[in-house]
Amino acid sequence: MSDLGFVGLGAIGGAIAERLLIQKHSLRVYDINADALTRLVELGASNGQGCMEISAGCEIVFLSLPSPEVVEHVVLGQSGLLSQSKQLRYIVDLSTNPPQLSRKISAAAEQVGVNYLDAPVSGGRAGAKKGALSVMIGGSASAFEAIKPIVLGLGENIFHVGPSGSGSLAKLVNNQIFLSTSVVVQEAFMMGLKAGMQPQALLNVIKTSSAASMVKLAPLFLSNDVDRNIFSLEIAEKDLNLAISASEETGVSMPVTNAAHAVYKKSLNTETSKLDFCVTLRDLADSCDAVFPKFKA
Numbered sequence: 001m002s003d004l005g006f007v008g009l010g011a012i013g014g015a016i017a018e019r020l021l022i023q024k025h026s027l028r029v030y031d032i033n034a035d036a037l038t039r040l041v042e043l044g045a046s047n048g049q050g051c052m053e054i055s056a057g058c059e060i061v062f063l064s065l066p067s068p069e070v071v072e073h074v075v076l077g078q079s080g081l082l083s084q085s086k087q088l089r090y091i092v093d094l095s096t097n098p099p100q101l102s103r104k105i106s107a108a109a110e111q112v113g114v115n116y117l118d119a120p121v122s123g124g125r126a127g128a129k130k131g132a133l134s135v136m137i138g139g140s141a142s143a144f145e146a147i148k149p150i151v152l153g154l155g156e157n158i159f160h161v162g163p164s165g166s167g168s169l170a171k172l173v174n175n176q177i178f179l180s181t182s183v184v185v186q187e188a189f190m191m192g193l194k195a196g197m198q199p200q201a202l203l204n205v206i207k208t209s210s211a212a213s214m215v216k217l218a219p220l221f222l223s224n225d226v227d228r229n230i231f232s233l234e235i236a237e238k239d240l241n242l243a244i245s246a247s248e249e250t251g252v253s254m255p256v257t258n259a260a261h262a263v264y265k266k267s268l269n270t271e272t273s274k275l276d277f278c279v280t281l282r283d284l285a286d287s288c289d290a291v292f293p294k295f296k297a
Contacts, residue, residue: 002087003028004150005058007051007074008095009036011229012121013064015128016094016154018043020062022131023153028054055081055088060147063093067238068101075105075116082112090147091116094135096172096235098242099165100249102138106164115143118164120171121155124230132156136174138167169246176243179236179277180260181214182221186281189222194290222295226275226282236277237264 006017009031020027021044028048029040041047048054051074054061061081065071071093075081081091091114093102102118109116117139127133133155137144144160151158161170192202199222206215220230240261247254267283285292 002059003046003057005029005048005054005061006040006045006064007031007048007054007061007081008064008066008070009033009040010064010066011125012128013094014040015125016062016064016121016133017045019128019131019154020150021045023150025150028058030054050079051077051081052079052084056084057087059087060090060092060150061088063091063095065093065095066235068095068097068242071095071097072101072105076108082109082114085112085114088114090114090143092119092137092147092151093117094119094121096120096175096239096242097168098245099138099168099172102165102168106139115140115146116164117143117147118167119151120167122171122174123155126230128154135159136161136167136170138162138164138169140164172239172243172246175236175239176254176257178217179240179264180257182217182278183260183263183280185215185218185221186278186284189218190281190284190288190290190292193292194288199293199295219295221278222281222292223276223278224281224292224294226272226279228276231277232274233264233268233277233279234273237261237268240264 003026006027006029009017009029014036017029017040027045029045030048030050031037106116117137119135119137121133121135123133131154134157135151135155136159138161161167189199193199203218243257244261263280267280272279281292
């Protein structure tokens with residue numbers, strides 16, 4: 001088999017590319033960020049030089065990109081992967097995209113004999129480094145079986161969830177629940193704090209009550225450690241916006257998700273965009289003149 005290609009070496013993409021190197025795959029990588037590219041080359045990957053060059057020499061190319069616009073450009077652009085696809089047979093897109101874009105790219109890829117699989121991941125950078133991601137894959141069953149042996153090295157839970165667009169939708173549903181729950185937990189614990197309860201005492205009660213399953217991640221949601229590189233505010237806002245767009249396409253009303261999205265959007269600015277998504281707690285505390293204490297697991 002030829003080298004694997006990998007485009008997009010950010011927080012998660014870089015960790016996944018490292019994991020593929022650990023799995024002894026020969027890897028050609030590319031990113032517009034020269035520092036990220038140099039780091040992977042120093043770890044043993046080769047510089048792919050560009051998207052067109054990677055697709056010319058790799059049968060399987062992985063993508064991990066920050067936005068649907070970038071994904072579309074990288075795959076369908078004038079110098080994109082499909083512009084030089086004699087060697088290319090499979091694109092495995094680990095990014096989070098709207099289902100309609102996944103279907104659009106899949107149809108375009110099929111025209112030139114390439115299989116496109118939307119394969120977003122859950123588990124963050126920590127899961128990527130440990131090979132403990134969940135991967136939800138949409139696309140043809142035969143293409144899924146072809147790339148499955150490689151993807152098994154990335155995660156503990158690999159799912160083929162249906163035709164093109166299904167993986168993207170599954171990821172949006174997951175993030176919709178995760179991110180909306182974060183806002184509810186922050187608001188509830190802030191109300192408890194303002195009423196005179198200590199957050200730790202409140203969590204001890206809830207962990208034995210009917211909402212126990214909802215507060216497993218309370219220490220994460222209630223952390224003031226906004227410099228963690230887990231899940232940025234700008235990505236959180238983007239993912240909820242994509243989920244809302246998907247709901248409009250299917251005719252499903254989602255008032256709670258819309259309200260949660262408004263919280264993330266209100267907190268988003270040039271200073272907060274790269275901070276952790278839980279920075280919304282800071283805005284909530286400011287709005288009610290409170291100081292949320294450090295939280296224990």
